[in-house]
C-alpha cells in the first residue's frame with residue numbers, strides 16, 4: 034500500500050511527528066514516501082527507518098504558508114494514503130489535498146490498523162469514533178500516538194520543482210510570543226491557571242520547565258485574565274490539544290473545556306489547594322497543596338534526578 | 339461585498355455525551371449551541387460588515403434543530419439566513435463541503451468566515467475543503483480580520499508564530515479563538531430575529547447529488563476509563579510523587 038507522508042517541520046528541522054507518521058504508516062503495512070515541502074528536513078527524513086523514498090518539493094510557493102498553494106503543489110506528488118500531522122496547519126493542507134483529489138479525509142487519528150481501521154477522539158475526547166476506510170484516503174495523525182522508528186534508513190532523495198499561485202502574503206511576522214518550547218511540541222508540559230494569582234508567578238513554572246525540558250501552558254482563565262500570558266499557551270477546547278507523556282496542572286480547576294485539550298496525556302499530575310477540584314478526577318497523581326508550597330520542592334526534587 | 343459565515347450547531351461544550359447502541363445518542367444531548375470557534379467567525383463577519391457596508395449571510399447545514407443558531411446570528415446582525423437541511427448529521431465531510439460551497443456560490447459571497455473546527459467532530463476539514471471547491475484562498479488559525487484597500491488584513495498563527503498577512507478576494511478565513519468575544523444580542527435584536535425568515539434549501543435545491551461515503555462508522559465508544567489516580571495531602575508528598583513519576587510511570 035502506497036503511503037505519502039507530508040513532512041512537518043519546526044524552523045529548519047523536522048518535527049518529531051514526521052517520524053511518528055512513518056511509524057504509523059509502517060504499522061498498517063504501508064510503504065511510505067515522505068514529501069518535504071520546501072525541501073526542509075529531507076536529509077533528516079531519509080534516515081528515518083522504513084522510509085521508501087523522499088521527495089524534496091522545492092519552489093517559491095513554500096516560502097511562506099499558504100495552505101491552498103501548498104495543497105496545489107503537493108497534491109500531484111501524492112499517491113495512495115496521504116498522511117500528515119493533525120496540527121492546525123497539517124489539517125488545513127490535508128483537507129484541501131483531499132478535496133482536490135476527491136478522497137475522504139479523516140483528521141486526528143490516534144489509532145490505525147491495517148484495513149484501514151481508524152480511531153479518533155470526538156466531542157473533545159468525550160467519545161471515541163472507530164471507522165473504516167479504504168485507500169485512497171487522507172488521514173492526519175495526533176502527535177505522540179505512534180512510536181517513531183529508528184534512524185538507520187537511507188532513502189533516496191529526489192527533488193521536484195513545484196510552483197503554484199500564492200494568495201497570502203506576510204506583511205509582518207510578529208515577534209514570537211515567547212521563544213520557549215511550544216506546548217504542541219513538548220513531551221512534558223507544566224501549565225498554570227488562575228490559581229497562580231499573578232502572571233509574574235509563571236516564572237516558577239518556567240524554572241521547573243527549564244529543569245526538565247518542558248513547555249509551559251496555561252488555562253483559558255489565565256490567558257484571558259493576563260495579557261502577559263499569550264493565547265498560544267492555552268490548552269483546551271479553544272486552545273491547543275496536547276498529548277504529552279506528562280502534564281502537570283498547577284492552580285487549574287479542571288473545567289471540562291480544559292480537560293478537552295489534555296485528558297489524553299499519558300500521565301497527569303495536579304497541584305491544587307482545593308481537594309475537591311475536578312482536575313483530581315483525571316490526575317494520576319494529585320497533590321493537595323498550594324503551589325507556593327509545592328513548586329519549590331518540585332523544582333528541587335526534579336533537579337536532583 | 340457579500341460575506342458568508344458558516345455556523346454549526348453542536349452539543350454545548352458542557353453537555354454530557356452518552357453512547358447507546360454503539361453510537362452517540364444525540365437525543366440525550368441536553369443543550370445545543372453554536373460551535374465556539376464559529377462564534378468568533380460571526381463576530382468578525384459582523385465587524386467586516388460594519389466597516390464595509392456589506393451583506394452578511396449566515397449559513398448552516400444540519401437537521402431541523404440547527405435553524406436556532408441562524409436566529410441567534412440574526413439577533414446580533416446577520417442579514418439573511420440559509421439553512422441547508424440534511425437529516426444525517428454524521429454526514430461525510432465531503433458532502434457537507436459540497437453543500438456549503440453550493441450555498442455560498444448561490445449567494446455570490448466572495449469572502450467566507452468559519453470556525454477552524456467544530457466542537458463535535460473536531461475535524462477541521464470543512465473550511466479548507468469548501469475553500470478548495472470554490473477555488474478561494476484559505477487562511478486558517480485566524481484571530482482577527484479587517485478590510486484593507488482591495489482585500490483583507492488578517493492576524494493568524496502561522497507555522498512559525500503570529501503573522502499579519504494580506505489576502506485578496508475571494509478567500510475564506512477559518513477562525514481560531516478570536517481577540518474579541520462574540521457580542522451579545524440586545525432585546526431589539528432578539529425581537530427582530532424572531533421575524534427574520536430562514537431560507538431552507540435541500541441538497542437538490544442546490545443541485546448537489548450526495549455521494550455515498552467511503553468512510554463507514556464502526557462504532558462510538560466511551561473513552562477508556564483511567565484507573566483512579568492517587569491523591570496525596572500536602573506539599574510534603576511532592577518527593578513521593580516525583581519518585582513515582584520516575585519509577586512507576588517512567589516519564590522523567
Ligand SMILES: Cc1cc2nc3c(=O)[nH]c(=O)nc-3n(C[C@H](O)[C@H](O)[C@H](O)COP(=O)(O)OP(=O)(O)OC[C@H]3O[C@@H](n4cnc5c(N)ncnc54)[C@H](O)[C@@H]3O)c2cc1C
Nearest residue numbers: 226227228252253254269270271272284286291306323324
Ligand atoms: C466555549 C468555551 C471554551 C473554553 N475553552 C477553554 C480552553 O480552551 N481552555 C481552558 O483552560 N478553559 C476553557 N474554557 C474555560 C473553562 O470553562 C474554565 O473557566 C477555565 O478552564 C478555568 O481556568 P482555571 O482552572 O485556571 O481557573 P479556575 O477555574 O478559577 O481555577 C483556579 C484553580 O486554582 C486553584 N488555586 C487557587 N489558588 C491556588 C494556590 N495558591 N495553589 C494551588 N491552587 C490554587 C483553585 O482551587 C482552583 O481550582 C472554555 C469555556 C467555554 C465556555
